[in-house]
Amino acid sequence: MDKKRLIIYLLLSFGISWVIFIAYGATGHKWDGTNPYMESLVGMGMLVPFIAHLLTRYITKEGFALTGKDSLMLGMDFKNKKWIFFILAIILPWIYFELGYCLMAAAVPEIFDAGYYKELGLDKVLVAAMPFSAIINGVIGSALALGEEGGWRGYMMPKLINIFGVKKSVFIGGIIWGLWHAPLTVIGHNFGTDYPGYPLAGILFMCVICTFIGIMLTYITMKTGSIWPAAFMHAVNNAHPSVMMYFLNTPKYEELKRPVMLDQAIIFAPMVMMGIICLVLLFRDVKNKKTVV
DSSP, X not given: OHHHHXXXXXXXXXXXXHHHHHHHHHTTOOOOSOOHHHHXXXXXHHHHHHHHHHHHHHHHTOOOOSXXXXXXXXXXXXXXXXXXXXXXXXXXXXXXXXXXXXXXXXXXXXXXXXXXXXXXXXXXXXXXXXXXXXXXXXXXXXXXXXXXXXXXXXXXXXXXXXXXXXXXXXXXXXXXXXXXXXXXXXXXXXXXXXXXXXXXXXXXXXXXXXXXXXXXXXXXXXXXTOSHHHHHXXXXXXXXXXXXXXXXXXXXXXXXXXXXHHHHHXXXXXXXXXXXXXXXXHHHHHHTTOOOO
């Protein structure tokens, strides 16, 4: 029954989302980060995985338990040190993005500009507060991220784990999640469109990124039995919390015409490393039966 439910879920999640994404791309539109209409479409798409989750439960008569085994995992429990994973969920994105942008400054020192934040209309206090703002706004405004996490971590991953086990599922799930983003990647949402191997290289890279951040999200979900930490982490991740990024001169970077995918790999390298650490911890905890789900 898990296989049937998983197939129904994926068909609904991909089908509804891709209709939204492809319809926009088919009209010749590209992502430039400034179009509020496109932002709204992406927001709609982010809600679909959880909607697909609910529809699958309804179609297959699985029930709508809020907590416990085979539930929606909507509860919050801070006992037995689970609160630690809620804290980690909101600070890990800051850590890996800060490290990533520091690596970028070291790899391409000519784009480091100690006064660039002033050109953006910011002062030092605002720059220092940006990561905290991203974290607070991410947690408060995590509804869209809940839309994704309520589907991927809240339904897809438990079904995959029941079918394939944890070791295979974290990689299968990451690839599925990355491919879900494919129509957005094609219109330039993640990496633009001006890079060698477009769009296949971007789609493959997105699968890698989704695999390793997906491992972290799965780990904190399995340690807490709740999808809320994953939703918080996803939302904070999307806000790109960092101080260093305001010292990297974007116009100078664009003049250099550097390989986009290489630089993305540099920025995301710390996140991949943290994903590997969580992978080791996840496999260890599953072996020792120290996870909640």
